[in-house]
Amino acid sequence: MNILVSIKQVPDMESKFKVNKEGTWYDGADLAWRMNEYDEYAVEQAVQLKEKTGADLTVICIGPERVKEAMKKALAMGCDRGVHVVDEASFEKDPYSIAAIIAEFARPKSFDLIFTGMQSQDRGSAQVGTLAAEMLGLPCITTIVDFAFEKGTVTVKRELEGGVKARVTAPTPALVTCQLGLNTPRYPTLPNIMKAKKKELLSLPVADLLNISVQQETTRLYFPEKKGGGLVLEGDLGDLADKLIRILKEKTTVLA
Amino acid sequence: MKTLLVAEYREGRLQNNVNDLMAFANKAGADSTMFLVGSKTDLPQFQGKLYLADTEKCGEYNPEVHKELLLDVVAKVKPDMVIFSHSSYGWDLAPRVAFALKATQISEVVDFVDGVPIVPVCNSKLRRKVTPKTDITVLTLQAGAFSLTDQTPVTPIVEMISTPATGTIRFGGYEQAEKGGIDLTKAQVIVSAGRGIGKPENIGMIAKLAQALKGEYGASRPVVDSEWAEHNRQVGTTGQTVSPKLYMACGISGAIQHLAGMKKSEFVVAINTDKDAPIGEMADVLVVVDLKQFIPLLTERILAL
Numbered sequence: 001m002n003i004l005v006s007i008k009q010v011p012d013m014e015s016k017f018k019v020n021k022e023g024t025w026y027d028g029a030d031l032a033w034r035m036n037e038y039d040e041y042a043v044e045q046a047v048q049l050k051e052k053t054g055a056d057l058t059v060i061c062i063g064p065e066r067v068k069e070a071m072k073k074a075l076a077m078g079c080d081r082g083v084h085v086v087d088e089a090s091f092e093k094d095p096y097s098i099a100a101i102i103a104e105f106a107r108p109k110s111f112d113l114i115f116t117g118m119q120s121q122d123r124g125s126a127q128v129g130t131l132a133a134e135m136l137g138l139p140c141i142t143t144i145v146d147f148a149f150e151k152g153t154v155t156v157k158r159e160l161e162g163g164v165k166a167r168v169t170a171p172t173p174a175l176v177t178c179q180l181g182l183n184t185p186r187y188p189t190l191p192n193i194m195k196a197k198k199k200e201l202l203s204l205p206v207a208d209l210l211n212i213s214v215q216q217e218t219t220r221l222y223f224p225e226k227k228g229g230g231l232v233l234e235g236d237l238g239d240l241a242d243k244l245i246r247i248l249k250e251k252t253t254v255l256a
Numbered sequence: 257m258k259t260l261l262v263a264e265y266r267e268g269r270l271q272n273n274v275n276d277l278m279a280f281a282n283k284a285g286a287d288s289t290m291f292l293v294g295s296k297t298d299l300p301q302f303q304g305k306l307y308l309a310d311t312e313k314c315g316e317y318n319p320e321v322h323k324e325l326l327l328d329v330v331a332k333v334k335p336d337m338v339i340f341s342h343s344s345y346g347w348d349l350a351p352r353v354a355f356a357l358k359a360t361q362i363s364e365v366v367d368f369v370d371g372v373p374i375v376p377v378c379n380s381k382l383r384r385k386v387t388p389k390t391d392i393t394v395l396t397l398q399a400g401a402f403s404l405t406d407q408t409p410v411t412p413i414v415e416m417i418s419t420p421a422t423g424t425i426r427f428g429g430y431e432q433a434e435k436g437g438i439d440l441t442k443a444q445v446i447v448s449a450g451r452g453i454g455k456p457e458n459i460g461m462i463a464k465l466a467q468a469l470k471g472e473y474g475a476s477r478p479v480v481d482s483e484w485a486e487h488n489r490q491v492g493t494t495g496q497t498v499s500p501k502l503y504m505a506c507g508i509s510g511a512i513q514h515l516a517g518m519k520k521s522e523f524v525v526a527i528n529t530d531k532d533a534p535i536g537e538m539a540d541v542l543v544v545v546d547l548k549q550f551i552p553l554l555t556e557r558i559l560a561l
Binding site: 013033073094164165166169180215222233234244250254 | 347355356433
């Protein structure tokens with residue numbers, strides 16, 4: 001059995017973002033980078049399946065040199081090998097192009113299961129996994145919060161609005177996109193981090209896998225206008241507490 | 257410009273986000289047609305033509321079949337844009353349809369200015385203008401970003417549709433959220449904990465502040481996912497939608513799914529170290545401070561009143 005998990009490296013969302021000179025994306029300098037949170041759940045689920053079935057597990061990631069850090073984490077979590085699709089301009093690729101790269105890599109490999117995050121934290125399109133599945137002609141189940149695999153069938157729960165879940169099954173080969181809370185992603189242990197250093201990490205130039213052009217472009221990236229916004233309080237702890245209590249007394253009835 | 261609006265149906269009911277779709281069509285000044293896999297028993301208040309497939313035959317969730325139905329309608333209507341809600345139904349179905357139509361999809365649209373869709377980036381800290389380069393465009397709309405002001409009761413012109421497609425994905429029923437003892441929807445005061453509380457032990461200080469204010473404590477999704485709080489305390493799209501007199505968001509950055517669950521609160525106080533956190537947009541007062549020091553002090557002073 002062969003499994004693929006696709007991950008992305010994204011900036012820490014608490015970062016102070018700056019818009020780049022061209023005004024079309026955020027400036028990549030001075031940002032802390034990490035594995036997309038949704039993908040951590042995808043990696044964990046793939047590793048659990050590998051441990052249960054003895055399957056072979058590949059992790060793929062598209063981007064510049066720095067994304068190897070996220071890949072090393074995935075390897076330390078338990079993936080067998082990494083495929084780094086080297087692309088300095090991955091940030092400007094639309095979901096369609098990213099999906100096409102993943103599908104082009106996966107097509108000849110005949111993976112039984114492909115895991116992705118349900119979306120990335122920066123673009124948040126929630127498209128890449130589903131598009132890749134469509135390109136490969138695989139059934140795709142999105143937004144899963146529970147996963148089981150037996151005898152060529154995946155049985156999952158999809159998360160819907162209002163805390164409701166839908167029970168869904170599909171035959172493999174299939175692709176699933178993982179929602180937060182699906183499992184508890186493990187922290188790589190030191191011995192596993194050391195072991196991961198010896199694992200295969202193949203680099204492929206993006207040109208080998210991409211033969212289509214983008215379908216959409218970001219014409220401008222900007223900070224949203226502050227909509228009037230509220231009062232911002234800063235300063236000494238004690239003063240802040242007194243000020244806030246005064247405001248609550250004036251504007252609400254909760255302290256009456 | 258022609259739009260095809262994709263309405264949703266779940267557990268035997270038309271979903272309210274159909275109004276967002278119509279509001280978008282109004283704003284875009286578009287002629288619109290609607291698509292629904294639903295039932296004649298609960299029709300949208302839509303003035304125009306509705307292509308309706310029956311959930312009895314086609315299921316409420318059967319994306320492969322719904323895709324085929326929708327593609328048939330697109331071939332008839334020839335829309336410039338196909339519009340979904342950015343919901344568990346919409347984000348699931350939209351890319352399948354976009355791929356089949358060789359259309360680009362622009363997800364979670366929050367605004368539409370001079371014909372250009374605007375979407376959030378990085379947890380709503382940034383926005384981007386997106387220019388589509390395909391003949392047809394597929395959009396998914398952020399919940400609540402477009403809202404309908406007035407609505408007169410109308411009945412659509414219904415044309416029933418069907419497909420021989422069956423698909424390989426099987427739906428096996430719904431599971432309702434576990435109903436716990438805590439009904440946040442009736443609370444007058446809610447103090448909610450976000451990831452910024454740092455560690456599970458700090459739930460205690462949030463609970464104490466809530467108690468001092470005679471309210472309940474709530475939590476954001478990451479806190480519930482980390483099992484620092486029970487799911488029945490989760491505020492947001494996948495938890496409870498609340499409308500207290502006072503909502504205090506402690507260490508909550510303000511993901512859209514959370515904001516959707518608390519935006520009807522009468523008065524909002526945010527306590528956060530990040531001055532730029534999106535919760536600031538929604539807050540009447542933003543206290544920029546380390547909550548681990550501030551909250552015990554605030555609780556003490558409230559109790560001393």
